[in-house]
Amino acid sequence: MPGIVVLGGGVIGLATAAMLARQGHDVTVLERDPQPVPGSPDEAVQDWDRRGVAQFRLPHYLHPGGRLILDEYLPEVTKALTGAGAASFDTLALMPPVITDRAPREGDGKFVTVTGRRPVTEYAVATVAEQAAGVRRGVHVTGLLTGTPVAPGVPDITGVRTSDGQEIAADLVIDAMGRRSPLPAWLAAIGAQSPEEEQEDSGFTYYTRYFRPVGAAPPPFRAGLLTHFDCFSLLTLPGDCGVWSVTIYISSRDQALKRLREPGPWAALVASCPLHAHLLDGEPVTGLVAMSGIVDRYRRLAVDGTPVATGIVAVGDSSMCTNPSLGRGITMGLMQAAGTAGVVREQLGDPMALARAHDKMTQATVTPWYRHTVGLDRARRDQVNASISGDTSPARPAPARAQAAGQALQVAAMADAGLFRALSEIIGMLAAPAEVLRRPGLAERALAAADGQALPAPPGPSRAEVLRMLA
Numbered sequence: 001m002p003g004i005v006v007l008g009g010g011v012i013g014l015a016t017a018a019m020l021a022r023q024g025h026d027v028t029v030l031e032r033d034p035q036p037v038p039g040s041p042d043e044a045v046q047d048w049d050r051r052g053v054a055q056f057r058l059p060h061y062l063h064p065g066g067r068l069i070l071d072e073y074l075p076e077v078t079k080a081l082t083g084a085g086a087a088s089f090d091t092l093a094l095m096p097p098v099i100t101d102r103a104p105r106e107g108d109g110k111f112v113t114v115t116g117r118r119p120v121t122e123y124a125v126a127t128v129a130e131q132a133a134g135v136r137r138g139v140h141v142t143g144l145l146t147g148t149p150v151a152p153g154v155p156d157i158t159g160v161r162t163s164d165g166q167e168i169a170a171d172l173v174i175d176a177m178g179r180r181s182p183l184p185a186w187l188a189a190i191g192a193q194s195p196e197e198e199q200e201d202s203g204f205t206y207y208t209r210y211f212r213p214v215g216a217a218p219p220p221f222r223a224g225l226l227t228h229f230d231c232f233s234l235l236t237l238p239g240d241c242g243v244w245s246v247t248i249y250i251s252s253r254d255q256a257l258k259r260l261r262e263p264g265p266w267a268a269l270v271a272s273c274p275l276h277a278h279l280l281d282g283e284p285v286t287g288l289v290a291m292s293g294i295v296d297r298y299r300r301l302a303v304d305g306t307p308v309a310t311g312i313v314a315v316g317d318s319s320m321c322t323n324p325s326l327g328r329g330i331t332m333g334l335m336q337a338a339g340t341a342g343v344v345r346e347q348l349g350d351p352m353a354l355a356r357a358h359d360k361m362t363q364a365t366v367t368p369w370y371r372h373t374v375g376l377d378r379a380r381r382d383q384v385n386a387s388i389s390g391d392t393s394p395a396r397p398a399p400a401r402a403q404a405a406g407q408a409l410q411v412a413a414m415a416d417a418g419l420f421r422a423l424s425e426i427i428g429m430l431a432a433p434a435e436v437l438r439r440p441g442l443a444e445r446a447l448a449a450a451d452g453q454a455l456p457a458p459p460g461p462s463r464a465e466v467l468r469m470l471a
């Protein structure tokens with residue numbers, strides 16, 4: 001029995017493998033990086049060599065929506081995360097102090113997440129996955145094996161080839177090779193149609209530092225986790241063992257702000273933001289880590305609804321990857337992993353039906369989040385570009401009603417406990433934006449409460465002040 005072969009043992013490849021193994025499938029993960037899973041979360045942070053994942057040491061946050069998927073499909077992972085010291089973080093704690101209605105409501109538990117640094121999250125998923133599925137590390141997959149097509153012009157994948165010449169047969173191959181997956185080239189090599197693909201670079205550069213508490217407890221997050229100033233953004237994330245990260249991100253084309261890659265100017269900018277300065281009151285556990293050139297990429301293994309190949313599907317970043325500005329990649333990948341398990345359960349014996357059902361599931365569950373994320377990143381890029389060029393009030397067409405309602409919700413949620421929860425469902429990836437805004441009366445309530453006002457600017461330096469600080 002060939003079974004299912006998952007290419008890539010990152011968080012989503014491993015989670016998909018574990019979900020499928022729990023359904024009774026025989027699953028093997030092939031991972032190029034050779035190092036075994038370290039013996040403890042601490043060793044994972046200190047020593048795990050994961051050069052196949054460029055962002056391994058950069059900040060990672062798991063949204064409440066991702067935690068709920070783990071609870072439902074892989075509860076041992078949530079348990080392992082907690083055991084590894086991951087923070088239990090209640091996103092309702094971010095409710096602005098002006099909202100005096102603090103009474104708990106039924107279902108508030110869904111707003112809590114469990115989140116750790118990336119090595120800790122991957123450690124938790126890997127220890128669980130390795131008990132359920134075969135994980136072979138140090139195996140470099142180099143291409144696809146094909147059999148008799150089940151439809152004209154649509155190759156059928158029957159396994160993979162590795163760099164040491166092995167041929168590994170599979171009933172289904174799952175590409176989880178991440179944002180640099182070579183799948184399109186492999187498909188071209190077997191004569192398949194090219195997948196539908198869109199790509200853009202939002203053009204952000206990220207500068208991050210991690211801290212641990214000097215006293216007993218980590219400091220509170222007094223603003224939301226993501227705060228936009230006119231020409232820079234602050235992303236502050238809880239992690240495991242009391243550790244937290246502080247990230248400044250800017251436009252990559254903003255040469256005037258490049259000194260933020262130096263620890264002194266970086267810390268001076270954070271210190272000048274009254275709601276964030278206290279997040280420097282810890283012991284730095286890393287230097288400043290920088291990353292840029294991160295593209296948003298959408299890849300669909302179907303053209304006009306027809307699969308480009310059967311016997312293969314893609315999950316996680318290989319399928320769709322986004323900028324980390326909103327920290328959505330893992331939760332999007334977990335949604336797709338859970339959907340993949342459902343599709344495989346129903347369709348494994350019928351390659352064409354499986355490919356079509358996987359495409360349909362992906363379009364329904366992940367694509368809306370991809371589009372929403374890219375839309376927000378584009379809007380942010382335009383704001384920052386306007387700030388750089390000094391054109392801070394460019395003429396913009398009036399937004400469509402759905403967009404206007406979304407913007408109004410952000411404003412109105414700052415003063416209303418119910419609307420704050422609705423917004424937190426979107427931010428926490430618990431419900432899709434369109435679903436929340438379709439709820440009876442919600443858009444009307446948000447529009448009336450916001451009354452055409454924009455979100456007030458957070459306390460912090462203007463661009464002119466930042467430039468003076470960095471001169």
Ligand SMILES: Cc1cc2nc3c(=O)[nH]c(=O)nc-3n(C[C@H](O)[C@H](O)[C@H](O)COP(=O)(O)OP(=O)(O)OC[C@H]3O[C@@H](n4cnc5c(N)ncnc54)[C@H](O)[C@@H]3O)c2cc1C
Nearest residue numbers: 008010011012032052060061141178316317324327329330
């Ligand atoms: C800077 C940054 C910060 C981020 N922050 C967040 C965040 O806060 N929250 C969040 O949810 N997401 C975040 N993300 C996104 C998140 O990292 C990804 O969504 C997630 O890693 C996707 O997991 P994956 O398993 O699909 O791919 P990956 O984690 O990239 O794993 C792919 C695996 O495939 C292996 N591989 C590649 N080629 C081969 C081959 N030929 N043969 C065998 N194995 C191979 C690699 O070694 C690797 O282990 C961030 C991304 C970046 C870039």
